[in-house]
Amino acid sequence: MTGDRHTQVVVIGGGQAGLAAGYHLRRLGVDFVVLDAQAEPGGAWQHTWDSLRLFSPAAFSSLPGRLMPPRSGERYPDAAHVVAYLRDYEKRYELPVRRPVRALGVHRDGDFLRVRTDSGTWSARAVISATGTWWRPFLPAVPGRADFGGRQLHTVGYRRPQDFAGRRVIVVGGGNSGAQIAADLAHEAELTWVTPRPPRFLADDIDGRALFDAATARRRALDQGRGDTGGVASLGDIVAVPPVREARDRGLLEASPMFSRLVPGGVAWADGSRAEAEVIIWCTGFRPALSHLAPLRLRGRRGRIVTENTRAVDEPRLHLLGYGDWTGPASATLIGAGRPAREAAREIADLLA
Structure with a gap:
């Protein structure tokens, strides 16, 4: 050595x-x-x-x-x-x-x-x-991702809403990052928010203290051989920090279900409907x-x-x-x-x- x-x-x-x-x-x-x-x-x-x-x-x-x-x-x-x-x-x-x-x-x-x-x-x-x-960063294997003609970036590449002012942007992800970035863009861009399942907002009075307690209780229950309490997932997916709460209450965070594929000019759903996009931001963990x-x-x-x-x-x-x-x-x-x-x-x- x-x-x-x-x-x-x-x-x-x-x-x-x-x-x-x-x-x-x-x-x-x-x-x-x-x-x-x-x-x-x-x-x-x-x-x-x-x-x-x-x-x-x-x-x-x-x-x-x-x-x-x-x-x-x-x-x-x-x-x-x-x-x-x-x-x-x-x-x-x-x-x-x-x-x-x-x-x-x-x-x-x-x-x-x-x-x-x-x-x-x-x-x-x-x-x-x-x-x-x-x-x-994780990017899901969605059909047609290579066919999309616009810009794609992950959460790690996003900085500020002004970079996307006036553009058609699709934000993908139903967790905290997806909700915060969607709320950030709601006032600047033509936003479509897409989530794999309907977004689950935690009660407005719940924050990270309750999440830590829930995670700790779940680990303790599993270690003791008791049933799975569900941990943080049992409470919801999204903490309603003030910017998210404001955008939600103003009706700016209406989520669409997950699309089935990307196409050159945007995304498409299984029922044939489409949404145009210039940018897709993958908030996918x-x-x-x-x-x-x-x-x-x-x-x-x-x-x-x-x-x-x-x-x-x-x-x-x-x-x-x-x-x-x-x-x-x-x-x-x-x-x-x-x-x-x-x-x-x-x-x-x-x-x-």
Whole structure:
């Protein structure tokens, strides 16, 4: 392993999950490094659309040890506020983040795991993967997608409604991203909102606090062998943050059912009806960004790494954080990142001991 840099733990990813892991590793006295592919602090939040709002007030959108400060006049902080908070969090706890460093592959090497990057190799006793999902947008296989003559982009490529002023735009997706972007465009573009099923808005008084509680209750019930409570899905799909609520109440968020195919000038439904479009925005979700773990050959038949809580069953020196409920209740959210990060750090400290 000549030339390798050594540490006890390598954390891959410097967004919210990686920072939460760093906080708990530091408290336990573990030697670690955080490798972040981004040039600046803030994780994926620095790449979102301008009007994005959190689902919860600042105090309920915090990482361990440090409450997010409120933003004057705003109940639900925007993405820029989150970026500033993450930058301050990283500095406050003096977390050893190295950037920009992109992890290319994690390999077994006897008692160590080697993390090969674009700027050298690290050897560690354990690895925490916290790369999230933003970097792997999902596009559904819809017939005719290659035939459409206009512009297509995913959520990750959307920034502001002014870019589409006066244009015929179809937004596809019935989740929070689809609803927020549709509401954003409703005043600027000739909008068609398409959802796979009728949109389900949560009650106006429900926000991210209730979603976290529902996700936690579901995981607890499953762990105890009780029936599936349904978790967040039992409450609805869309949090009615103020811009979404306003557009909905003004009748600007009337959804059409999912079309059956794309055609050169727009989309078509099975009954023969069509809608013209110049732009299609696919708000169709993400998949975990795990290509750096491919050398470990941990994926099962369905493509998912089998985990027990955050630990990979077939490689106990690897933990996964922030990829959704399968790595901890609401672990892909700010408020949900802390608990699984704490559990992973404790398991790793026990392993090192």
